[in-house]
Amino acid sequence: MGYRQLTQAQRYQISAFLSVGWSQRKIAREIDCHSSTISRELRRNGSLNEYEPAEAGRLSGHRRKSAHKSHKRAPSLIDWVTKQIQSEWSPDQVAGFMRRVGSIQVSHQWIYNLIYRDRIAGGDLWKYCRLPCQRRYQRHLAKRAGLGKIPDRVGIEHRPKAVDDRLHIGHWEGDTILHGHKNSGAVTLVERRSGYLLADCVPKLKAGLVSKVIIRELRPIRGAIQTLTLDNGSEFADHQTFSEALSLKSYFCDPYRSSQRGTNENTNGLLRQYFPKGTDFAKVSRKAIRQAVNRLNNRPRKRLGYRTPAEVFWGEYSGGLDTSGAALNT
Known part of the structure; x- marks a missing residue:
């Protein structure tokens, strides 16, 4: 919005x-x-x-x-901001300092845009930024290249507002953890209310393989699935297949808004404790990832009143189990 x-x-x-x-x-x-x-x-x-x-x-x-907008194109202002970025100040630090001393004010977003325009023009201002800032402009370039398009994509703005409240189980978030440039990875699925995790590895992050993992992991508990919110990676391009197979509705976040899947992002960070960056998931056994998932599902969480995700999920899930699918993470 x-x-x-x-x-x-x-x-x-x-x-x-x-x-x-x-x-x-x-x-x-x-x-x-x-x-x-x-x-x-x-x-x-x-x-x-x-x-x-x-x-x-x-x-x-x-x-x-x-409000005076003309000052934002003044060469003297641009020169001063450029010097601070070259001194390894972040855009937020530059904008905050200007507010504190009461000088001409610009937003951190304006400074980000300045860096981006400089890079497009062949400048190297972006190299003075920390890694998150550098990634920001790699994302800009990816967007300009038209990457990550999803056929028949339904945006998160169409997702029912009740999902935001986390009052009932059944609303999930999905993502992938990568090794290299989609060489291999793990598909992670997290239930928003309980934080309950399901995950499995894929040797290649291809849409067909990811779709099979999602169906295999969620089919046994399809009574506890209403929505699945995903990022815009091409590995989820086959969303219509698993949405139909599981009778769920899939929604996609706004581009580069991982905060809209905060539960999933946080859980991926916890899973990295067991599979640090550089892990080749093609070599990780199903038993190994199941053990890690079970540990996380049975670890008390502060936001749950120090109950475990497994306690909350299975305590509130009243649907029947389908034992024809994969083994459950309990």
């Missing part, structure tokens, strides 16, 4: 919902915007104890009228 300015009507809605005790997240869902938009609005245009929509609209209008 992209950022857009709030209307005055929405400001009156925010005021009304706040008066009856609604949370910022609930208000955002109701007026169809991101929760960060509500947080930003209250921080900028509200006071410590109240939010007055008419005053908020006046403050917002004044801020927009007094």
